[in-house]
Amino acid sequence: MSEAPRVALFVTCLVDLFRPSVGFAAVKLMQDAGCTVEVPEAQTCCGQPAYNSGDRKDTIAIAKQVIAAFEGYDYVVAPSGSCAGMIMRHYPELLEKDPEWADRAQGLGSRTHELVSFLTDVLKIEHIDAAFDGTVTYHDSCSGLRELGIHDQPRKLLADVEGLHLRELPDANVCCGFGGTFCVKYPDISNRMVGNKADLIVETGAETLLAGDMGCLMNMAGKLQRDGANVRVRHVAEVLAGMTDTPAIGEAPDDGVTS
Amino acid sequence: MSNDRETVLSSLRRSLGRDGPVDEDTAAKLRARMVGHARNTVPARTALDDEGLVELFQTMAEKVHATVSHVPDMSDVPDAIGEYLRGENLPSEIVMAPDETLDAAPWADNALLEIRRGVPVESDQVSVTSAPAAVAETGTLAMFSGPAHPSTLNFIPETHVVVLPKGRVVKSYEDVWDAIRAQAADPESGRDGQLPRTVNFITGPSRSGDIEQTLLLGAHGPRRLHIVIVDGE
Amino acid sequence: MSVSTTRNFKANAAEQLANETLRAALTKSKGHFTDSRAIAAENLPEFEDLRDQSRDIKDHTIENLDFYLEAYEAKVKESGGHVHWARTGEDARNIVLEICKSVDAKAVNKGKSMISEECAINDMLEANGIRAVETDLGEYIIQLRGETPSHIIAPAVHLTKGQVEESFRENHTHLDPDRILEEPPTLLDEARTILRQKYFEAEVGMTGANLLVAETGSSIIVTNEGNGDLSQLIPKVHIVLASIEKIVPTLEDATTILRVLARSATGQEFSSYTTVSTGPKREGDPDGPEEYHVILLDNGRTDMIGTEFQEMLRCIRCGACMNHCPVYQSVGGHAYGWVYPGPMGSVLSPGLLGVDEAGHLPNASTFCGRCEEVCPVRIPLPKLMRNWREQEFEKHLSPGAARLGLGLWSFFARRPKLYQLVTGIQMRVLARAGRARGRLSSVPLAKGWTKYRELPAPEGRTFQSRWKSGERPQ
Numbered sequence: 001m002s003e004a005p006r007v008a009l010f011v012t013c014l015v016d017l018f019r020p021s022v023g024f025a026a027v028k029l030m031q032d033a034g035c036t037v038e039v040p041e042a043q044t045c046c047g048q049p050a051y052n053s054g055d056r057k058d059t060i061a062i063a064k065q066v067i068a069a070f071e072g073y074d075y076v077v078a079p080s081g082s083c084a085g086m087i088m089r090h091y092p093e094l095l096e097k098d099p100e101w102a103d104r105a106q107g108l109g110s111r112t113h114e115l116v117s118f119l120t121d122v123l124k125i126e127h128i129d130a131a132f133d134g135t136v137t138y139h140d141s142c143s144g145l146r147e148l149g150i151h152d153q154p155r156k157l158l159a160d161v162e163g164l165h166l167r168e169l170p171d172a173n174v175c176c177g178f179g180g181t182f183c184v185k186y187p188d189i190s191n192r193m194v195g196n197k198a199d200l201i202v203e204t205g206a207e208t209l210l211a212g213d214m215g216c217l218m219n220m221a222g223k224l225q226r227d228g229a230n231v232r233v234r235h236v237a238e239v240l241a242g243m244t245d246t247p248a249i250g251e252a253p254d255d256g257v258t259s
Numbered sequence: 260m261s262n263d264r265e266t267v268l269s270s271l272r273r274s275l276g277r278d279g280p281v282d283e284d285t286a287a288k289l290r291a292r293m294v295g296h297a298r299n300t301v302p303a304r305t306a307l308d309d310e311g312l313v314e315l316f317q318t319m320a321e322k323v324h325a326t327v328s329h330v331p332d333m334s335d336v337p338d339a340i341g342e343y344l345r346g347e348n349l350p351s352e353i354v355m356a357p358d359e360t361l362d363a364a365p366w367a368d369n370a371l372l373e374i375r376r377g378v379p380v381e382s383d384q385v386s387v388t389s390a391p392a393a394v395a396e397t398g399t400l401a402m403f404s405g406p407a408h409p410s411t412l413n414f415i416p417e418t419h420v421v422v423l424p425k426g427r428v429v430k431s432y433e434d435v436w437d438a439i440r441a442q443a444a445d446p447e448s449g450r451d452g453q454l455p456r457t458v459n460f461i462t463g464p465s466r467s468g469d470i471e472q473t474l475l476l477g478a479h480g481p482r483r484l485h486i487v488i489v490d491g492e
Numbered sequence: 493m494s495v496s497t498t499r500n501f502k503a504n505a506a507e508q509l510a511n512e513t514l515r516a517a518l519t520k521s522k523g524h525f526t527d528s529r530a531i532a533a534e535n536l537p538e539f540e541d542l543r544d545q546s547r548d549i550k551d552h553t554i555e556n557l558d559f560y561l562e563a564y565e566a567k568v569k570e571s572g573g574h575v576h577w578a579r580t581g582e583d584a585r586n587i588v589l590e591i592c593k594s595v596d597a598k599a600v601n602k603g604k605s606m607i608s609e610e611c612a613i614n615d616m617l618e619a620n621g622i623r624a625v626e627t628d629l630g631e632y633i634i635q636l637r638g639e640t641p642s643h644i645i646a647p648a649v650h651l652t653k654g655q656v657e658e659s660f661r662e663n664h665t666h667l668d669p670d671r672i673l674e675e676p677p678t679l680l681d682e683a684r685t686i687l688r689q690k691y692f693e694a695e696v697g698m699t700g701a702n703l704l705v706a707e708t709g710s711s712i713i714v715t716n717e718g719n720g721d722l723s724q725l726i727p728k729v730h731i732v733l734a735s736i737e738k739i740v741p742t743l744e745d746a747t748t749i750l751r752v753l754a755r756s757a758t759g760q761e762f763s764s765y766t767t768v769s770t771g772p773k774r775e776g777d778p779d780g781p782e783e784y785h786v787i788l789l790d791n792g793r794t795d796m797i798g799t800e801f802q803e804m805l806r807c808i809r810c811g812a813c814m815n816h817c818p819v820y821q822s823v824g825g826h827a828y829g830w831v832y833p834g835p836m837g838s839v840l841s842p843g844l845l846g847v848d849e850a851g852h853l854p855n856a857s858t859f860c861g862r863c864e865e866v867c868p869v870r871i872p873l874p875k876l877m878r879n880w881r882e883q884e885f886e887k888h889l890s891p892g893a894a895r896l897g898l899g900l901w902s903f904f905a906r907r908p909k910l911y912q913l914v915t916g917i918q919m920r921v922l923a924r925a926g927r928a929r930g931r932l933s934s935v936p937l938a939k940g941w942t943k944y945r946e947l948p949a950p951e952g953r954t955f956q957s958r959w960k961s962g963e964r965p966q
Contacts, residue, residue: 011955013905017919018948020955028965039959044912045905049898052859053890054881058902065906146861175818179858184940185894186856188506191944192822193858222945225931243965250948252930264577267736267790271558274798281559289559289741293707296742299545300538302751319761378778381692397761406776411725414718432747453571454708456774457725460766465718468758469630469646471517471653472524473676478629479684479691480718480765 014214025241081144137206305430319398323463424492497829501852528759567709571771573784581611603720605700642825697723730781813863835863
C-alpha cells in the first residue's frame with residue numbers, strides 16, 4: 001500500500017470511560033506502524049449490552065449509528081475482541097434482511113479488526129520494539145478467541161518484547177466470568193468464575209496480567225485487588241506501545257509503578 | 260392412542276408449513292435416500308489390508324481393556340480357552356452358544372472344560388460365543404441374536420470369551436450393515452435382509468465412571484472380555 | 493411434566509455454590525471430560541467432517557420429520573413391535589401404565605432415560621404400586637438418595653465417593669455394617685451384586701433411545717455398563733421411551749452420529765455397548781423380549797419446529813456442552829432446577845416449559861461460546877439463548893430495574909453528544925472518588941459488582957474529550 005492506511009479507532013465504551021490510556025496506546029501502535037488514525041466523534045458503544053439483553057431494536061439503532069459514523073475508512077480498529085466481534089460478526093447478521101443496511105453492515109464488518117490481530121494479520125507486523133521487565137501471564141478473552149480466532153497473535157508480539165517473560169495461564173481459554181451484565185445479574189456465579197481465574201493467575205507467579213478486553217481486565221483486576229493479590233493488570237496494548245508509566249488498572253497513582 | 264398420533268403429526272406438519280404429508284416427489288426422493296443408505300465419511304484409518312485390519316482391531320480392543328490371543332486353528336481353541344481360564348483363576352464351567360462356528364472345535368478333547376450349551380443363568384461365570392464380525396475401526400465385536408446366539412451370553416457371566424475367525428474382521432460399521440443386508444436379502448423382491456432382533460456392538464468389557472470418574476470394569480456386563488482370534492480361518 | 497424449580501435458579505445456584513462437597517466433586521470431574529474429548533477429537537482426523545455431516549443429517553430429518561416418523565412406525569410394526577404416540581408427558585405415563593398393567597408388572601427395570609425424567613415416569617410407577625428399579629449405577633445411587641440426575645450422561649457426577657458409601661450403608665441394611673466400603677471397586681461390586689438379582693425379577697424393562705432408525709425400525713442405546721441390555725433382554729416386555737427428534741433415516745446416518753457421540757461425551761471412541769434393537773424376539777430366538785413397545789413423545793417439540801429454536805432439536809444428548817460450561821461447572825446440574833442442565837438445558841427448557849417459567853436459564857450465561865465450540869452437531873447455543881432473551885424482552889419479562897438501566901444506557905448510546913456530556917461528568921466524579929486508592933470498594937447502584945470486586949477508578953477525563961482537546965500519544 002503506497003498510501004498510509006486510514007484507520008478509524010473504535011474506542012469502545014470501557015476504554016473511553018475508564019482507561020483512555022489504552023486508546024492512546026492503540027493509536028500509538030497504529031501510527032508507529034504507518035497508519036493515519038482518526039477518531040469519529042459520533043461513537044459511544046457497539047451495542048452489546050442491548051444485544052445481549054434481548055433488545056434488538058436498540059441494538060439495530062446503535063449498529064446503524066456506528067456504521068454511518070465509520071464508513072469511508074480503510075479500516076476500523078477496536079482494542080477489544082468483543083466489540084470488534086460485535087461489528088464483524090453480529091452487525092451483518094442483525095441487518096442481513098435490511099435492503100439498505102445489509103451491504104453497509106457487511107462492508108463495515110469486513111473492514112473492522114481487533115487491534116492486535118490488525119497489527120499482525122493485516123499490517124503484517126512481525127516485531128514490535130518494546131521493553132517490559134517482568135513476568136507476565138495472558139488471559140484469552142472469549143469473543144476474541146472464539147469469534148475471531150485471536151490466540152497466537154498477542155503471544156507472538158509479546159515474545160519479542162525485551163525483558164518480558166510470558167508464563168502460560170492454565171485454563172487461559174476459560175471465561176473469567178465478566179460476560180457483560182452477567183457479572184452483575186449473577187454476581188455469585190460470576191464471583192466463583194473470577195475467583196477460580198484469580199487463583200490460577202496468582203499461582204503462575206506472574207507480576208502482571210494482560211488481556212485484550214477491558215471488561216475482562218476490570219473484572220479480573222477487581223477480584224485480584226479485593227483478594228489482596230500482588231498482580232498488576234494492564235491491557236496488552238499498553239505493554240506493546242511501551243506506555244506502562246501509568247498506574248495499572250485499579251492502582252493508585254503513587255503505587256510505585258515504574259514499568 | 261391413535262388420537263395422539265394424528266394430533267402429533269398434524270402439529271408437526273403445521274410447524275413445517277404443510278397442510279399434509281410431503282408431496283409424492285419429495286416422498287419418492289426420501290424413500291430413495293433411505294433405500295440407497297449411502298455411506299457418509301468412513302475414517303481413513305480403516306484403509307488397510309487384511310493383516311493391517313486385524314492388527315488395528317487388536318490394538319483398539321486392547322486399548323479398551325479387552326485381552327486378545329491368537330491360535331492357528333479351530334482345533335486349538337478349546338485348549339487355549341482352558342489355559343486362559345486357568346491363568347485367570349476362573350472356573351472351567353462354561354455356558355456356550357450352540358453355534359456352528361463353535362461346533363467345529365474339538366471340545367470333547369479338553370477333559371477339564373465342562374460345557375453347557377444354551378441360555379445363561381445367574382450363576383454362570385464364564386460364557387463362550389463366536390462373533391459373526393468384528394469392526395477394526397474401534398476394536399469392536401458385532402454380535403447378532405439368533406437361534407444359536409442367545410444375546411444374554413454377552414452380558415450375564417462375568418467373563419466373556421469370544422472366538423473370532425480372522426477373516427471376519429471388517430473395516431467399519433458400514434461393512435457390517437452391508438453384510439447383514441446382503442446375507443438375509445430376498446433375491447426375488449430385492450429387499451434388504453432384516454436386522455436380527457439384537458445387534459450388540461461390544462467394545463471392551465463393561466465399565467462405569469459413575470463414582471468420581473474412576474474407571475471401573477465389570478459394572479453389570481462382563482468384567483473380562485477375552486478374544487481368541489483364529490488365524491487359520 | 494416433572495416438577496421444575498427453574499424460577500428459583502438464583503437461589504438454587506447460591507445454595508450449590510456454598511456446597512463444598514459439590515465443588516470438590518466437580519473439580520475432580522471437569523478436567524477428565526474436557527481433556528478426554530480433546531484427545532479423542534485429535535485422534536480422529538475426520539472429526540470435523542463428521543460433525544458437519546451429523547448436523548446435516550439431523551437438519552434434513554427434522555425438515556422431513558413426519559415422513560420419517562411414519563416410515564419408522566411402519567418398520568417397527570413390520571418387525572412385530574408396537575408404536576404409541578404421546579402428545580404430552582401425561583400421555584406417556586398413561587401408556588406406560590397401561591402396558592405394565594397388561595402384564596401385571598410388579599417391577600420395571602430401567603436403563604438411563606432422560607425422557608423418563610421429563611415425564612416423571614418413576615413417580616407414576618411408584619404411585620401405582622410398581623417398583624421402578626434404576627439399573628444405571630449413577631441413577632441407582634441417586635435413586636437411593638431421592639435425588640434427580642445432575643448431568644445428562646453422568647447422573648451422579650455431583651457426588652463424592654464418600655457420599656456414595658454413606659448411601660449404600662444407609663440402604664443396604666442386609667449387609668454387614670462392619671464391611672469395608674470405601675473404595676470405588678468395592679462400591680461397584682456391592683451395587684453389581686444387588687442389581688444382578690433385580691435383573692431377573694422385573695416383568696418390564698424400559699430404556700430410552702439415543703437414536704431411532706427409520707430404515708429398519710430400530711432403536712439404538714449406548715451404554716458403558718450393559719445395564720440397558722440386561723434390562724431389555726431378560727424381561728417379558730421392552731418399552732422404548734423416545735422423543736420424536738431421535739429419528740435418523742438410515743443405519744449409515746446412525747453410524748455417523750455414533751462416531752461423534754461417545755467422543756464428545758466421554759472421549760471414548762465408542763462406548764462399551766452400542767445396541768441396535770429391532771422388534772420383539774424372533775421365532776427361534778432363545779432370549780429377548782416377547783413384546784416391544786416404542787412410545788414416541790412430542791411434549792412441546794413439534795412447537796419448537798418451524799421457529800428460531802428448531803436447531804435445538806439436533807441435540808444428541810452427549811453432555812459435552814455442560815462439561816465445558818464454566819457456569820455449569822460452578823453451580824452443578826441441580827441448580828438448573830429441571831431435567832436438562834447446562835447450555836442445552838438453558839435452550840431446551842424454555843422451549844418445553846415456557847420462557848416465563850425457565851427464563852433464568854438462558855440469562856445465566858456469559859456467552860463464552862465453549863458450548864457451541866464442542867457441540868458435535870454445531871447447535872449455535874449462545875445465539876439461541878440470546879433469542880430467548882429477546883423473547884423475554886419483548887414480553888417484558890426481564891426484571892424492571894435491569895430493563896430500566898439498560899434502557900437508559902441505550903438512550904444515551906444513541907445520542908453521542910449527550911452521552912459524552914453526561915459520561916464526561918460522571919467519570920470525573922468517579923475518578924475523584926477513587927483517586928487515592930485507584931479503585932472503589934463500594935459504589936451506589938453497583939452492588940452487584942462491588943459485592944465481590946473492587947471497581948477500578950476511571951482515569952479521569954474520557955478518551956474522547958482528551959482527543960478532542962488535541963491530546964495525542966507521544
